[in-house]
Amino acid sequence: MYLIYDNLDCIQLFFSATRQNDSIIDKLLNILFSSTVIEQVIAGLIAGLSAAALIKILTWITKPRLKMYFKKSETYTKLPNENGIDYLFMHLVIRNVKKTMAIGCRVFLLKLEEKKNNKFVEIPIKVHLLLKWSNENQEKGFNGLEIPGNYRRRIDLVCSEYNDNSKFSFYTEGGARGIVFYYPPGEYRLTIQATGENSNSITKRFIFKWHGNFIEKNINIEEEKFLYKILFKIRTALSFRLLFQL
Structure with a gap:
């Protein structure tokens, strides 16, 4: 008989403790999911995300931007x-x-093409040709250069003997990579890329035409537009959109 009562007491104590634990858990859940706590958590997340987005935006705004x-x-x-x-x-x-x-x-110079039979045909080049900065010696001219803000520098792209009518060359790096490439007069398409360690990278195509003697009036160069430029703008827009999704 005493054994039965003892067992009943144990059962009552067990359920009493369980109810107390349930009460504690309920209180914790109520605190955790109260509107005030949720608002604070959400506000903290938004603030964190805003700070990260703000840093990205400021970095993008102040980042050096090259134009070519x-x-x-x-x-x-x-x-x-x-x-x-x-x-x-x-x-x-x-x-x-x-x-x-x-x-x-x-x-x-990433790519070189010559116009033949009304279409451009690629001229193979073994490596991307590193072009020389103007008004610099050989060593410095082929190294990464600093460009101050709101300032411009020039690249020695093409050169030839003045008044010559046989060939031109690209002013490229000497030494192991610096095989001199000579090309006859004609129409060429140049794909050129400018890069910087802390700036954007910009790639453009230019149409270079030369007929007759190598003098200013016989040379014409202009940026290629239309489809290539549209595709480049689409890629830039997509990159900008991804920036704000991170």
């Missing part, structure tokens, strides 16, 4: 070589349009 173009008044320079023979250089302009300095800037 030809400008007729800055494109041509006639200079004598060490033998006193005049050479005509054709320059590509790279401008940093933001206030932050762009560092480690380089420019490459």
Whole structure:
């Protein structure tokens, strides 16, 4: 008989303790899921996300931005070589349009095509040709260059003996990578890329035409537009959209 009562007491104690634990758990759940706590958690998450997004936006806004173009008044320079023979250089302009300095800037000829039978045919090049910065010696001219904010530098893109009518070359890096490539007069499509260690990367196509003697009036170069430019803008827009999704 006593055994039965003892067992009943144990059972009552067990259910009493269970109810107490349930009460504690209920209170914890009520606190955790109260509107105030949820609002604070959500506010914290939003603040964290906003801070991260703000950092990305500020980084993107202040990041150096390179632009690449030809400008007729800055494109041509006639200079004598060490033998006193005049050479005509054709320059590509790279401008940093933001206030932050762009560092480690380089420019490459990625692809070269010649127009034959009304279509462009690729001319194989073994490596992407690193182009030389104007007004710099050989060593510095082929290294990454700093471009201050709101400032521009020029690339020595094409050169030939002035008044020559047989060939031109790209002013590329000497040494192991610097095989000199000579090309006859004609129409060419150049795919050029400018990059920087802390800036954007920009790639453009240009149509280069030369007929007759190598002088300014017989040379024309302009940016290729239409489909290539549209596709490039779509890619840029998608990249910008992904920035705000991170």
